Amino acid sequence: MTAPARYRAACDYLSVAQIYLRDNVLLREPLRPEHLKPRPLGHWGTCPGLNLVYSGLNGLVRRTGQRTLLVTGPGHGAPAVHANLWLEGTHADVDPALSPDGRGLAELVRRFSWPGGFPSHLSPEVPGVIHEGGELGYALATAFGAALDDPELLVACVVGDGEAETGPTAASWHCPRFLDPATGGRVLPILHLNGYKIASPTVYGTMPDEQLTAYFTGCGWSPRIVDVAAADDPDAAWASALDGAWADRDAERPPMLVLRSPKGMGAPDTDPGGTPLAGTFHAHQVPLEHAADDPAELAALEHWLRSYRPEELFGADGSPAGDLTALAPEGDLRLGSVPQANGGRLRRDLPLPPLEKFAVGLGTEVSATATAGEWLAELMRATERRRDFRVVCPDELESNNLGALLSATSRAFTGETGEYAEHLAAGGRVMEVLSEHLCQGWLQGYLLTGRHGLFPCYEAFVSIVDGMVNQYAKFLKMSGEVPWRAPVASLNYLLTSDGWRQEHNGYSHQGPGFINAMLTKKEGVARVYLPPDANTLLVTLRDCLASTGLINVVVAGKQSGPQWLDLDAAERHCRAGAGVWEWACTGDPGRPDVVLACAGTTPTVETLAAVTLLRERAPALRVRVVNVVDLLTLAPSRRHPHGMDEREFAACFGTGVPVVFAFHGYPSAVHEVLHGRPRPNRFHVHGYLEEGTTTTPLDLLADNRMSRYDLAAAAVRHAAGWSSAGGAVAQGLLRTRKELVARAYADGADPPEFTEWRWSQCSS
Structure with a gap:
């Protein structure tokens, strides 16, 4: 031979x-x-x-x-x-x-x-x-x-x-x-x-x-x-x-x-x-x-x-x-x-731009993803010579208000176009293709050989890669147990075009289930973040892109919305993962009758609008407002490294007070994370109930019992000592919701009582 x-x-x-x-x-x-x-x-x-x-x-x-x-x-x-x-x-x-x-x-x-x-x-x-x-x-x-x-x-x-x-x-x-x-x-x-x-x-x-x-x-x-x-x-x-x-x-x-x-x-x-x-x-x-x-x-x-x-x-x-x-x-x-097969040894920290230049002031209404896009474009410029940062996206970059990236690079394409096209170049570092599978595969190969990246995607359609991310999570989990493997940069998803503002596309575009899929992964691998505004999104993205060995899921809205926290407050809030927004509380926040909690862009808006309604219709009600940006802080610390200890958890949610929780995704996700906490039945979670169609934002919220009127009604019904008076207030709130939805059906658009609501006090 x-x-x-x-x-x-x-x-x-x-x-x-x-x-x-x-x-x-x-x-x-x-x-x-x-x-x-x-x-x-x-x-x-x-x-x-x-x-x-x-x-x-x-x-x-x-x-x-x-x-x-x-x-x-x-x-x-x-x-x-x-x-x-x-x-x-x-x-x-x-x-x-x-x-x-x-x-x-x-x-x-x-x-x-x-x-x-x-x-x-x-x-x-x-x-x-x-x-x-x-x-x-x-x-x-x-x-x-x-x-x-x-x-x-x-x-x-x-x-x-x-x-x-x-x-x-x-x-x-x-x-x-x-x-x-x-x-x-x-x-x-x-x-x-x-x-x-x-x-x-x-x-x-x-x-x-x-x-x-x-x-x-x-x-x-x-x-x-x-x-x-x-x-x-x-x-x-x-x-x-x-x-x-x-x-x-x-x-x-x-x-x-x-x-x-x-x-x-x-x-x-x-x-x-x-x-x-x-x-x-x-x-x-x-x-x-x-x-x-x-x-x-x-x-x-x-x-x-x-x-x-x-x-x-x-x-x-x-x-x-x-x-x-x-x-x-x-x-x-x-x-x-x-060496590329042990890419963690080749990985270099990204030159992440400072956030101050991109921070948004209080009282401003901006698109959180558009703000993040400007920061990401600066990061793209900072890595031009290194060429170790890419963005992969299923043809949705500009529709998700991340088009600023195209001021720093082009879309990668080497084929002949023959017809009109914009922002295409062979050396572009944005990769857009109508295949979530290709985006996922490209990014996995890129990260595992020592580089960095971001995967923006419509929230409803990222589930196309559920199987791939399952495999990748197992790969990361096992890699962490192999002593000779160096950690690679984290896989970062930015989920936009979320279900609560897909009322114009309809039921098929409304699906927050990727969050639930992440909760099945090992605690050393998966993270879920729901930044409520532009500044918290900037902080979250910076921290995710600096991390290693994780799968980070960041869910953010792309429409213009309120700016709740200045940059310093956003830093503190993201570092804690959850916290009481004292500036939004009513009465004595140290002795609340009810806690109104929220996680996600739209749930935060609806929660604070519910607080405004309660100030008008139940002024004696003491309401504590809690915002959660890191979903896994809700887990007991013995189960998850990001979980709050019992003292921190009580500082947010009390020990016996009822909690009405407005959540971005399926309510089951919050209940799953809370498992192991004392008295979890006091948490009444509102979220997506698999109800939807092409309709108005208010109608979509009302169909899923997530509107400000539903949250306020639930607050007075569950609040300590309000079992009698709360019933009448709740009925009035739900009656108002019904009237406003009827007007939306008649006019084809939500009434100004809903669309023109603004909060006037934010944190610094």
């Missing part, structure tokens, strides 16, 4: 061994059932193809010196990646127990899919990994995010042909139109066409070569198909294809490779019962899964393992043969050691 063929044989052997064996890892004695793992786990089907890819990339790097990052879409091919990492020595670099000898080999094999060991798929514990490949579809977008603003980097991305059936991957084939070849690296997609997914053929696997070529040519690529089953020397054919792609890396149509290889090649043709294995979907996971109980399958497994001739690949002490280790690149050029 040639050296590359021997190298692949060693990797294939190690891959099979990891799936099945717990002992006798080099077959120095006959294979017995006690040598097998009680639960053989893993996906063999993709492993031999991944080993071919890895081996070929090793050769390309050695020939060219090109720093290369490997993104592996088929994450369950982890045994293949582990095998290569062990052979190249990267595993031993981060964990000496995985030394390149018999002891380290035995440890590697035992650890795979073993309690306390490596998972059955790629994960942050694995060197060289920035993408797990658990939920399929996102590898290629992540690869392009990694290549942005890194002209010295090649990102090779393996896309499984099952993964290629997903919508996000379909959109990702258009990514070259957003990657500037002058400032970015290169991405080499490798479509791994082994023909089958779990139980049936793949769509791409059934397409003849001419259809594949036409499809990818139409997407803007220059495809080359490599069928290793038809090649006399698969390694040479693959090396030639990689060299050709490298030579054409700067061509107008970027190269991509389609690797045709039999599913699970190298496995037995059939199992002892005659079921076909190699080249079929039966090789997808564990082909001989009953080997521990079936002597015929055990014999077949032993024959399969011995077919790789491990005695010729590993020495007496278990060390790999010298010609095998010689094929890997050296130092940081090894695929598992490329």
